Amino acid sequence: MAAEKNEIKYHGVQECPITATIDVIGGKWKPIIIWLLLEKPVRFGELHKTIDGIALKVLSRQLKELEADGIIIRKAYPEIPPRVEYSLSEKGRSLQKIMQLLSDWSRENILNTTQKSPNN
Numbered sequence: 001m002a003a004e005k006n007e008i009k010y011h012g013v014q015e016c017p018i019t020a021t022i023d024v025i026g027g028k029w030k031p032i033i034i035w036l037l038l039e040k041p042v043r044f045g046e047l048h049k050t051i052d053g054i055a056l057k058v059l060s061r062q063l064k065e066l067e068a069d070g071i072i073i074r075k076a077y078p079e080i081p082p083r084v085e086y087s088l089s090e091k092g093r094s095l096q097k098i099m100q101l102l103s104d105w106s107r108e109n110i111l112n113t114t115q116k117s118p119n120n
Contacts, residue, residue, distance in 0.1 A: 024069045025095065029054055029062045034092065035099055037072060041087035071095070 025031060032051055036042055042050075048059055063086060066072040071092040077083040088095075 024071065025066075027062070029058065030066060031099070031102070033059075033062060033066065033086075034071065034088070034095055035103075037086060037088045037092065038096055038099060041075075041085045044084050044086070047086065066092075 073089050075085045
């Protein structure tokens with residue numbers, strides 16, 4: 001039995017593909033940003049108004065990280081006042097199915113559930 005335990009190899013968290021994904025798209029704000037950009041390109045100010053509770057500094061940092069990871073594209077228009085628009089890259093668009101699955105799971109298991117007592 002001890003020999004069997006030695007044969008089982010556990011991979012570290014760093015080797016987990018889910019951990020790698022969460023490092024890129026996880027957190028409180030990134031999934032929301034991605035979800036909003038699935039519909040259409042959005043300007044910085046519109047994102048800030050839409051995402052209740054996010055600080056400008058935090059939004060800016062999250063967008064920079066998503067851009068650095070190739071998830072979003074930042075397009076600055078040479079206008080006065082400056083206009084900046086964010087959209088999903090092809091890599092970002094590839095998240096559409098997983099975002100929809102997360103949304104579906106949430107609706108089925110969190111948003112539409114009622115708490116039942118063990119006796120019901």
